[in-house]
Amino acid sequence: MEESVWKVADPRPEAPRLAEALGIPLPIARVLTNRQILEPEAARSFLYGRLEDLHDPFLMGGMAAAVDRILAAVERREKILIFGDYDVDGILSMVMLHRALSTMGGIVDYFIPDRLTDGYGIKDEHAGVAVERGASLVVSVDCGIKALGFVELARERGIDVIVTDHHKPGPELPAALAVLDPVAEPEPGGYPYRPLAGVGVVLKLIQALLQRTGRTALLRHYLKLASIGTVADVVELKGENRIFVKLGLRELGDVANPGLKSLIDVCGLTGRRISEGDVGFRIGPRINAAGRMGRTESAVRLFFATALDETYALAKELDELNAERQRTEDQILTQAKAMVDAGGLAGKYRILILEHDGWHRGIIGIVASRVRETYNRPAILFALDDGKAVGSGRSISGYDLIGCLDKCPPLFLSYGGHKHAVGCTLKREDLPAFKKAVNRIADAELTDEDLKPQLKIDAELAFSEITGDFLESHALLDPFGVGNPRPVFMVRDAEIAAAPQKLKDKHIKLLLRKDGRIFEALGWGRRDWLAAVDAGTLAKGGRIDVAFTLQTSTYLGEERVYLSLESLRP
Numbered sequence: 001m002e003e004s005v006w007k008v009a010d011p012r013p014e015a016p017r018l019a020e021a022l023g024i025p026l027p028i029a030r031v032l033t034n035r036q037i038l039e040p041e042a043a044r045s046f047l048y049g050r051l052e053d054l055h056d057p058f059l060m061g062g063m064a065a066a067v068d069r070i071l072a073a074v075e076r077r078e079k080i081l082i083f084g085d086y087d088v089d090g091i092l093s094m095v096m097l098h099r100a101l102s103t104m105g106g107i108v109d110y111f112i113p114d115r116l117t118d119g120y121g122i123k124d125e126h127a128g129v130a131v132e133r134g135a136s137l138v139v140s141v142d143c144g145i146k147a148l149g150f151v152e153l154a155r156e157r158g159i160d161v162i163v164t165d166h167h168k169p170g171p172e173l174p175a176a177l178a179v180l181d182p183v184a185e186p187e188p189g190g191y192p193y194r195p196l197a198g199v200g201v202v203l204k205l206i207q208a209l210l211q212r213t214g215r216t217a218l219l220r221h222y223l224k225l226a227s228i229g230t231v232a233d234v235v236e237l238k239g240e241n242r243i244f245v246k247l248g249l250r251e252l253g254d255v256a257n258p259g260l261k262s263l264i265d266v267c268g269l270t271g272r273r274i275s276e277g278d279v280g281f282r283i284g285p286r287i288n289a290a291g292r293m294g295r296t297e298s299a300v301r302l303f304f305a306t307a308l309d310e311t312y313a314l315a316k317e318l319d320e321l322n323a324e325r326q327r328t329e330d331q332i333l334t335q336a337k338a339m340v341d342a343g344g345l346a347g348k349y350r351i352l353i354l355e356h357d358g359w360h361r362g363i364i365g366i367v368a369s370r371v372r373e374t375y376n377r378p379a380i381l382f383a384l385d386d387g388k389a390v391g392s393g394r395s396i397s398g399y400d401l402i403g404c405l406d407k408c409p410p411l412f413l414s415y416g417g418h419k420h421a422v423g424c425t426l427k428r429e430d431l432p433a434f435k436k437a438v439n440r441i442a443d444a445e446l447t448d449e450d451l452k453p454q455l456k457i458d459a460e461l462a463f464s465e466i467t468g469d470f471l472e473s474h475a476l477l478d479p480f481g482v483g484n485p486r487p488v489f490m491v492r493d494a495e496i497a498a499a500p501q502k503l504k505d506k507h508i509k510l511l512l513r514k515d516g517r518i519f520e521a522l523g524w525g526r527r528d529w530l531a532a533v534d535a536g537t538l539a540k541g542g543r544i545d546v547a548f549t550l551q552t553s554t555y556l557g558e559e560r561v562y563l564s565l566e567s568l569r570p
C-alpha cells in the first residue's frame with residue numbers, strides 16, 4: 001500500500017477569531033473553519049447545538065398545507081396510507097410517521113415495496129394499493145419525488161397525496177397536494193437546510209404537527225430513530241442532521257421500544273454508550289439487511305411488535321440476514337475485483353462499470369462503495385437478470401455522480417439518487433452505450449488529480465498542545481461522519497522512542513516522543529509498516545512525520561488517549 005498525498009488545509013483567517021470568541025484551542029478552531037464553520041454563532045450551534053436550535057418546520061415549502069390536510073384526516077377518521085421504502089431511512093421514516101399519526105388518533109396503514117420484485121420508489125400501479133386499502137390520503141416518505149404518474153392516478157381516484165422526500169426531483173414535480181423536499185425547493189431561498197435524510201424531512205413534519213397541536217415536548221421521542229436513519233443514509237452530519245444525531249445518540253442510551261431494545265442487545269451494545277460508528281456499522285446494517293434480502297417485513301415488525309420474546313426473535317433474524325448479506329457481499333467483491341484487475345480496467349476508465357449475471361440487486365450498492373474505495377474512483381455495479389440491468393453506483397467525494405447520469409443520453413428505464421449514490425435500470429442491450437456515455441462524460445470532468453488518494457490534514461499540532469482542555473474541546477466535535485470527519489492532525493519529526501511492537505502480526509504500536517512528551521500510536525492493518533519494521537527502516541531512534549486522529553480507550557477504568565495512525569513518512 002502506498003502512502004496517500006498529504007494535503008494540509010490552508011489556515012483560514014477566521015480561525016483565531018473563532019478560538020478567541022469560543023475560548024477553544026486554535027487547532028480546534030481550525031478544524032471548524034475547515035468544515036466551513038466560520039462565524040462564532042454557527043460554531044456555537046455546531047458545538048453545543050440543542051433542540052431549540054432547529055429551524056421552524058414551517059419554513060419548508062408545502063408544510064402548512066401538509067399539516068392542515070393531515071390534521072383534517074385525523075379529525076375525520078380518514079384512512080391515511082404511508083408509503084415507505086425498504087432501506088433503513090425509508091423504514092424508519094414510515095415507523096416514525098406511523099407512530100406520530102397513531103398517537104394523534106389517526107387511522108394509519110403503511111405500504112413498503114419489495115426491493116427484489118418492485119424495485120425502488122412508487123410505481124403507477126401502486127395507485128391500486130391505495131384504492132384497495134381504502135385510503136383517502138397517501139403520505140410518501142423517503143420517496144415519491146418522481147412519482148408523477150402515481151400522484152395523477154391517485155388524484156383521479158379522489159385520493160390526496162403528500163410527498164415527503166429528500167431525493168433530487170426530475171424536471172417536473174408531482175402534482176401532489178403538498179411536496180416536502182428541501183432539494184426540490186428553489187435555490188437560493190427555500191428551506192434553510194437542504195441535506196436532510198428522509199427521516200429528517202419526516203421529523204420536520206412531525207415537529208410541525210406537534211407544534212400546531214401544542215405538544216412540542218414529544219419531539220425528542222422521535223430523535224432515536226431519526227438519528228439511526230440519518231447516519232445510515234450517509235448524509236452530512238452538519239446543521240440539523242448533526243443535532244438529530246447528537247441528541248438521538250444520547251437518547252439511544254435509554255430505550256423503551258422493545259424492538260429497538262432487542263436490536264441493540266443483538267448488536268452487543270446494551271449498557272454501552274452508543275456512537276455513530278455503532279449505528280453505522282452495527283444497527284443500520286441489520287435493519288438494511290432485511291430489505292436487501294427481500295424480508296423488509298421482519299424489520300418493520302420489529303418496530304411494531306410489543307412482546308420482548310417476539311422482538312428478540314426478529315432481531316435475531318435480522319442478525320442472521322445481515323451475516324448472509326456479508327457473505328454475499330464478500331463473494332461479489334471478490335468477483336468484481338478480479339474483473340477490474342484482469343481487465344486492467346482501473347488503468348483505462350475513470351468510472352468503473354461492472355456487470356454480472358445473478359449478482360444480488362440488494363447488495364451491489366455496498367460492493368460498489370468498496371470497489372470505489374479500493375480503486376479510488378466512482379463505481380457502478382449492475383445485476384443482470386431478465387433482459388434488465390439493475391445498477392447501483394457510488395462516487396468519490398469530489399464527483400457528482402447523479403449529475404453525470406443527468407448528462408447521459410436517455411437510456412434509462414429509471415434512475416435517481418444523489419451526488420454520491422445513484423441507482424438506475426437499463427435494458428441489458430443498452431449497457432455498452434451507457435458505459436461509453438458515462439466514461440466520455442467522466443473523461444471530460446474527472447482529472448488524474450481527483451483520482452489520487454489524498455489524506456486531508458486539518459492542522460499541524462505539537463504534542464504539547466494535546467492537553468486536557470484540548471481534549472475536552474475535541475470531544476465537542478463529535479459525532480463524526482460525512483461533512484465532519486474525525487480531525488486528522490500531523491506532527492513532524494517525532495522520535496520513535498522504543499522498538500516498534502507488532503500486534504497479532506497485523507497492527508503496529510509505536511511510542512512517539514516530541515516536545516518532551518510521549519504518546520502511544522497505533523497503526524491498524526498496515527502490513528507494509530510491519531515489513532518496514534522487519535527491514536529495519538522503522539526502528540527505535542528513527543524520526544518520522546505522522547498523520548493521525550485522536551482516540552481514547554478505557555483501560556482498567558482509566559481513559560487514555562492514543563494516536564491512531566493514518567499515514568507516516570520518514
Ligand SMILES: [Mn+2]
Nearest residue numbers: 089142198233
Ligand atoms: Mn433516504
